[in-house]
Amino acid sequence: MLWPLPAVVAGLVILTAGADQLVAGAGRLARRFGVSPIVVGVVIIGIGTSAPEFVVSTIAAARGDAGIALGNLVGSNILNLTLILGIAGLIAPVIVGSSVPRREAPLMVAGVLLFAVAAAAGLGRVAGAVLAFATAAATVLLLRNARVESGDPLPGEVSSFREMAEKPVRTSIESVRTVLGLVATLVGAQLLTTGGADVAGHLGVSPTVIGFTVVALGTSLPELFTAVQAQRRGDGDLLVGNLLGSNLFNSVAGGALVGLAGRGEPTRLGYPVLAAMVAVSLLAWLVLYRRYRVTRAEASFLLVAYLMTLPLIG
Incomplete structure (x- = not known):
């Protein structure tokens, strides 16, 4: 009866x-081709750490497991700004010196509200198309905001964070790393989605509950690792920017993928948990x-x- 549990555990590990590896490879390729540190921090790291949420929720929606798909996105959004930011703040106070709370935070709240x-x-597909347009608009705004003011610490933190674990970049190796990372993400997501749905069935609980808890925690692990690593180095701006960017892309890009990949029937979630997601963002x-600071x-x-x-x- 417990046979789906190994699939869930294997899916979490592989995912x-x-x-x-996907984030590392993409970041190093961006460095190799001269992409600015701020764009790497805002777009590549933000989207890269959200890749598990995208893949898991898209596969779940395509399989008809709408509860897991939406529960994962909503749960991840809440986890990022409560559990992960809270853990980082317990390690040491999170100090932000950049314009992230003034410029990126309102954009994140707007994206979360639209998703809610x-x-x-x-x-459904109409809402998915609207969220896809919002994803494009948000990306343009983020890139425009990448023109930072003098003295903004975020670009330096991104450069320091990348170089901490980076060696001289070889395009062929990093390309393979990125592709293999993407393949592993897809395989892990498939195992996690299938196993999660089976566990929900065996335990008699809603797939949404599994998506909101086990699956959301698993797909938020990249954000947790990045947050702890950044906080230990005192890179509070990178930490907060990554969490806000992740929630923004979870909401608009993840929501768009679920809406467009679904089977045509609009997927809904209860008002209380959606209100909680918006309240946590605010x-x-x-x-x-x-x-x-936190x-x-x-x-x-x-x-x-x-x-x-x-x-x-529940």
Whole structure:
């Protein structure tokens, strides 16, 4: 009866390893071709750490497992700004010196709100197309905002973060790394989605619950690893920028993929958990904008906020 559990565990391991190599390979290729550090931080790392959410939710939607697809995206969005930001804040206060809370945070909140409206009304192909347009618009805005002001610490943090683990770049090796990372992400996502649906069936719980908890935690591991690594180096701007960017792309790009890959029937999620996702996004924005930092007390509150969202998905 417990045979799907090995598939879930294997999927989590393969997915995490594949996503890590995908982000590393893409970042190093970008460096090789002269892409600016700020664009790497805003777009490549943000989208790269969201790759597991994209792949898992798209496969789940295509298989007809709409609960896992939406539960994963919503759960990941809540996890990023409560559990992951909270853990990082407990390691040390998260200090932000860039314009991220002023420029990227409102864009993230707008993306999450649009996604929540679509999920409440019914995330079908029309809503998917709207979210796809929003993805393109958000990317343009992010690239335009990449023209940072003098003294903004984010570009330097991205460069330092990349070079910490990077050796001289060989295009052929990094291309293979990126492709293999993508393949591993796809395989891990398939195992995780299939196993998660089977576990839900065996335990008699909603697939949405599995998507919101086990699957969302698994697909958020790249963000967690990046956050802890950045926080240990004192790169608070990179940490916050990655989490906000991940939530933005989870919402608009992930939502678009679910809507377009689904089987034509609009997919909905309950109002309480969607309201919690929007509330958590506003809370994180408020905490960051107020003093441009997350203290240990605020980090503890974010962890409590995550626990408070769990009963809403039942």
